[in-house]
Amino acid sequence: xxxxxxxxxxxxxxxxxxxxxxxxxxxxxxxxxxxxxxxxxxxxxxxxxxxxxxxxxxxxxxxxxxxxxxxxxxxxxxxxxxxxxxxxxxxxxxxxxxxxxxxxxxxxxxxxxxxxxxxxxxxxxxxxxxxxxxxxxxxxxxxxxxxxxxxxxxxxxxxxxxxxxxxxxxxxxxxxxxxxxxxxxxxxxxxxxxxxxxxxxxxxxxxxxxxxxxxxxxxxxxxxxxxxxxxxxxxxxxxxxxxxxxxxxxxxxxxxxxxxxxxxxxxxxxxxxxxxxxxxxxxxxxxxxxxxxxxxxxxxxxxxxxxxxxxxxxxxxxxxxxxxxxxxxxxxxxxxxxxxxxxxxxxxxxxxxxxxxxxxxxxxxxxxxxxxxxxxxxxxxxxxxxxxxxxxxxxxxxxxxxxxxxxxxxxxxxxxxxxxxxxxxxxxxxxxxxxxxxxxxxxxxxxxxxxxxxxxxxxxxxxxxxxxxxxxxxxxxxxxxxxxxxxxxxxxxxxxxxxxxxxxxxxxxxxxxxxxxxxxxxxxxxxxxxxxxxxxxxxxxxxxxxxxxxxxxxxxxxxxxxxxxxxxxxxxxxxxxxxxxxxxxxxxxxxxxxxxxxxxxxxxxxxxxxxxxxxxxxxxxxxxxxxxxxxxxxxxxxxxxxxxxxxxxxxxxxxxxxxxxxxxxxxxxxxxxxxxxxxxxxxxxxxxxxxxxxxxxxxxxxxxxxxxxxxxxxxxxxxxxxxxxxxxxxxxxxxxxxxxxxxxxxxxxxxxxx
Amino acid sequence: xxxxxxxxxxxxxxxxxxxxxxxxxxxxxxxxxxxxxxxxxxxxxxxxxxxxxxxxxxxxxxxxxxxxxxxxxxxxxxxxxxxxxxxxxxxxxxxxxxxxxxxxxxxxxxxxxxxxxxxxxxxxxxxxxxxxxxxxxxxxxxxxxxxxxxxxxxxxxxxxxxxxxx
Numbered sequence: 001x002x003x004x005x006x007x008x009x010x011x012x013x014x015x016x017x018x019x020x021x022x023x024x025x026x027x028x029x030x031x032x033x034x035x036x037x038x039x040x041x042x043x044x045x046x047x048x049x050x051x052x053x054x055x056x057x058x059x060x061x062x063x064x065x066x067x068x069x070x071x072x073x074x075x076x077x078x079x080x081x082x083x084x085x086x087x088x089x090x091x092x093x094x095x096x097x098x099x100x101x102x103x104x105x106x107x108x109x110x111x112x113x114x115x116x117x118x119x120x121x122x123x124x125x126x127x128x129x130x131x132x133x134x135x136x137x138x139x140x141x142x143x144x145x146x147x148x149x150x151x152x153x154x155x156x157x158x159x160x161x162x163x164x165x166x167x168x169x170x171x172x173x174x175x176x177x178x179x180x181x182x183x184x185x186x187x188x189x190x191x192x193x194x195x196x197x198x199x200x201x202x203x204x205x206x207x208x209x210x211x212x213x214x215x216x217x218x219x220x221x222x223x224x225x226x227x228x229x230x231x232x233x234x235x236x237x238x239x240x241x242x243x244x245x246x247x248x249x250x251x252x253x254x255x256x257x258x259x260x261x262x263x264x265x266x267x268x269x270x271x272x273x274x275x276x277x278x279x280x281x282x283x284x285x286x287x288x289x290x291x292x293x294x295x296x297x298x299x300x301x302x303x304x305x306x307x308x309x310x311x312x313x314x315x316x317x318x319x320x321x322x323x324x325x326x327x328x329x330x331x332x333x334x335x336x337x338x339x340x341x342x343x344x345x346x347x348x349x350x351x352x353x354x355x356x357x358x359x360x361x362x363x364x365x366x367x368x369x370x371x372x373x374x375x376x377x378x379x380x381x382x383x384x385x386x387x388x389x390x391x392x393x394x395x396x397x398x399x400x401x402x403x404x405x406x407x408x409x410x411x412x413x414x415x416x417x418x419x420x421x422x423x424x425x426x427x428x429x430x431x432x433x434x435x436x437x438x439x440x441x442x443x444x445x446x447x448x449x450x451x452x453x454x455x456x457x458x459x460x461x462x463x464x465x466x467x468x469x470x471x472x473x474x475x476x477x478x479x480x481x482x483x484x485x486x487x488x489x490x491x492x493x494x495x496x497x498x499x500x501x502x503x504x505x506x507x508x509x510x511x512x513x514x515x516x517x518x519x520x521x522x523x524x525x526x527x528x529x530x531x532x533x534x535x536x537x538x539x540x541x542x543x544x545x546x547x548x549x550x551x552x553x554x555x556x557x558x559x560x561x562x563x564x565x566x567x568x569x570x571x572x573x574x575x576x577x578x579x580x581x582x583x584x585x586x587x588x589x590x591x592x593x594x595x596x597x598x599x600x601x602x603x604x605x606x607x608x609x610x611x612x613x614x615x616x617x618x619x620x621x622x623x624x625x626x627x628x629x630x631x632x633x634x635x636x637x638x639x640x641x642x643x644x645x646x647x648x649x650x651x652x653x654x655x656x657x658x659x660x661x662x663x664x665x666x667x668x669x670x671x672x673x674x675x676x677x678x679x680x681x682x683x684x685x686x687x688x689x690x691x692x693x694x695x696x697x698x699x700x701x702x703x704x705x706x707x708x709x710x711x712x713x714x715x716x717x718x719x720x721x722x723x724x725x726x727x728x729x730x731x732x733x734x735x736x737x738x739x740x741x742x743x744x745x746x747x748x749x750x751x752x753x754x
Numbered sequence: 755x756x757x758x759x760x761x762x763x764x765x766x767x768x769x770x771x772x773x774x775x776x777x778x779x780x781x782x783x784x785x786x787x788x789x790x791x792x793x794x795x796x797x798x799x800x801x802x803x804x805x806x807x808x809x810x811x812x813x814x815x816x817x818x819x820x821x822x823x824x825x826x827x828x829x830x831x832x833x834x835x836x837x838x839x840x841x842x843x844x845x846x847x848x849x850x851x852x853x854x855x856x857x858x859x860x861x862x863x864x865x866x867x868x869x870x871x872x873x874x875x876x877x878x879x880x881x882x883x884x885x886x887x888x889x890x891x892x893x894x895x896x897x898x899x900x901x902x903x904x905x906x907x908x909x910x911x912x913x914x915x916x917x918x919x920x
Contacts, residue, residue: 282910283783286807288901295890297869315869315890326905417899421808423791425766426779468768468775507860513811541866543888549811550883552872558862585861601866627811628883653857673881680845680876683895687842694892700868703890724894 273373512625
């Protein structure tokens with residue numbers, strides 16, 4: 001007990017709980033979860049929705065007003081930002097939550113974060129932030145911790161409580177994606193971190209302001225934590241202004257409609273969302289089991305600067321299984337997935353839920369009330385120790401998208417099987433393109449000052465082929481439904497690299513009856529920079545995920561970077577210089593420009609220095625195809641050739657099309673079908689030979705390790721693998737899997753602690 | 755939005771104007787679409803086994819007597835029971851070297867066959883390419899989809915599964 005009066009005043013005093021009807025927010029959350037467990041309905045609302053039933057027009061108007069407030073907040077607040085990622089591309093979103101942290105409605109934009117912020121709010125409520133550091137009117141919170149509720153550090157959240165007459169009536173949350181997060185290597189999707197301690201600015205659900213003002217110590221720390229302090233500072237103000245606009249919109253609704261109506265509304269609208277999701281599942285899908293494993297390489301064995309335990313080539317396996325139950329619950333199961341690793345491509349359950357969310361909003365619930373009701377209709381199994389749930393307090397999630405994006409291609413693909421089975425052919429979509437290459441780096445800019453960039457031209461890769469249409473060309477990103485590549489002029493303002501050219505990249509799309517959307521490429525010239533360290537991020541060795549029903553996967557890509565070039569000498573001689581590379585087998589870039597060349601499949605690398613005159617080719621991927629390529633109309637193939645989507649020499653081997661000769665095309669296609677018969681073998685015959693290879697482990701080390709990790713982390717997957725190949729019951733590969741050992745030790749420790 | 759039989763035919767044949775396709779996508783789904791789509795598929799196949807579920811391009815699950823449902827191609831080739839993986843009864847061509855991969859993809863854009871291969875599955879009847887897998891060598895043949903036919907018909911559609919065992 002204090003002995004000085006002024007100190008005594010600091011001693012804890014009784015404070016009224018901030019929740020409804022005298023409860024704490026934590027008690028509300030516990031009650032909500034208990035009622036859901038008991039009734040299967042949000043807050044136990046298992047009967048008629050009274051507000052909706054009594055006055056449906058008022059109910060819809062309420063939703064529209066809240067939704068309008070969120071969209072308006074986003075569209076207005078983004079003008080505060082200076083970051084092209086936020087201002088031009090729209091890498092931000094806002095959402096409204098209940099006091100317990102369930103989302104009520106959301107804005108447009110990078111809505112992957114609607115559920116991640118829900119996780120962050122629930123963490124604060126569950127951890128009794130109400131007592132310490134307290135939740136009061138005018139407070140400001142932030143979070144970017146994927147273990148709490150986020151995808152990766154670069155997605156920074158600002159969360160503001162909304163009070164009315166002393167009660168917490170909700171939360172407003174906003175996210176922006178930072179162009180640089182101050183990680184070990186530059187950018188917003190850093191490849192360099194191998195542990196959490198290298199992921200950059202770390203904001204694990206913190207209070208950072210009061211009385212509607214950001215605390216100065218937090219602001220100053222942020223400026224020092226990133227390579228791009230101006231963008232960081234203005235992005236934070238963007239989020240805060242947007243949250244305050246959302247708060248005002250809610251206050252206005254409460255003042256006009258009454259707080260009791262508002263309280264009833266937010267619960268009914270989430271239960272409405274849950275019911276709508278279930279009915280959409282019943283309306284558009286078929287119950288059953290779907291599988292679509294995905295793969296991507298992470299080749300780090302070449303990275304000499306990494307410690308030996310991280311200097312490993314990984315083949316990453318996403319064992320994606322989707323189940324739709326008879327009672328219309330969507331189950332997503334990653335049992336059998338590869339182990340977490342000493343790299344930045346690990347995910348947490350919150351990352352995974354974010355990705356599920358953004359998939360659902362673009363498929364099953366795109367034209368209904370989108371909120372956490374859909375989350376309540378989901379069950380997920382992200383096994384601890386795997387890439388989908390690293391469960392390791394030390395693991396990095398700096399570039400969680402590296403695993404998320406490939407793995408969720410299987411979600412879309414599986415859902416499309418269901419949509420076609422119900423006859424909704426207009427909704428069918430083959431797997432989207434990998435949002436890569438990430439043109440990302442940092443160093444000294446053309447202004448002579450330090451800087452960093454993540455070029456969000458990657459927001460416009462190829463979309464997956466549709467059943468009725470080719471995929472969207474250079475215009476899609478799975479995680480932001482508003483695909484936008486930005487303006488080259490803007491990127492040139494912040495990056496010390498000129499665009500020599502930006503064009504469609506032939507043959508990036510997966511072939512099929514409908515081809516995937518095409519990717520594009522940019523040839524960049526380092527300009528007025530003494531050094532800028534540049535990464536390559538994407539797939540070069542693995543396809544990741546094939547197309548649908550005979551459609552091929554999108555093409556992997558390659559690296560073509562040249563240092564110490566003679567580019568300026570070529571220009572000085574008045575000779576034409578290359579501006580793109582339509583055909584890597586016949587490269588003007590290779591013929592005309594001399595220098596130290598990297599022209600290979602090393603498409604994921606740690607940063608390497610570039611300087612004025614160096615050249616960097618950024619190849620953006622295409623989407624997967626759908627249907628047998630031999631069924632693609634002759635005219636469509638000719639248009640592909642004319643539009644630079646397809647190299648003419650691939651018309652016949654892929655599509656059976658003889659350019660300029662429809663009659664010869666028919667004969668070529670008949671011959672191609674005959675050749676299939678000649679070259680193919682019965683699957684069981686092939687399996688007999690392949691089994692010997694499996695038994696002998698005749699694979700490269702990364703593939704053997706991939707199998708060993710899945711065998712050791714999942715009994716079910718192991719049993720199925722052994723049964724399929726008719727292997728001994730204890731079959732395994734003789735290879736070390738240290739990350740599996742660490743995962744098992746951590747899981748055992750967590751079990752013992754619990 | 756409900757399309758009449760000709761409208762659905764046009765949609766499937768890609769003759770419906772884009773604006774109307776967009777309208778169909780944005781509107782509430784037609785609860786009669788499943789039956790209409792099956793009727794359309796049925797009129798286009800040269801055999802009479804009743805289709806109980808569309809199963810991707812070219813493939814259908816059809817009723818073959820009491821309690822028997824098989825995966826069947828447009829061309830009439832029958833693979834196996836719908837609960838088993840039809841791919842095991844298909845033909846396969848594996849692209850597991852640089853040369854064969856370069857028939858489909860340009861140099862440096864075909865991945866590394868030591869890391870993953872392409873498996874093309876063909877119908878033994880008509881040679882249609884029904885699926886492609888992109889997987890590491892040694893990966894089990896993926897069983898893409900096992901529908902719960904009984905649950906779908908009886909619990910979701912509220913009617914007996916055609917051809918179900920008595």
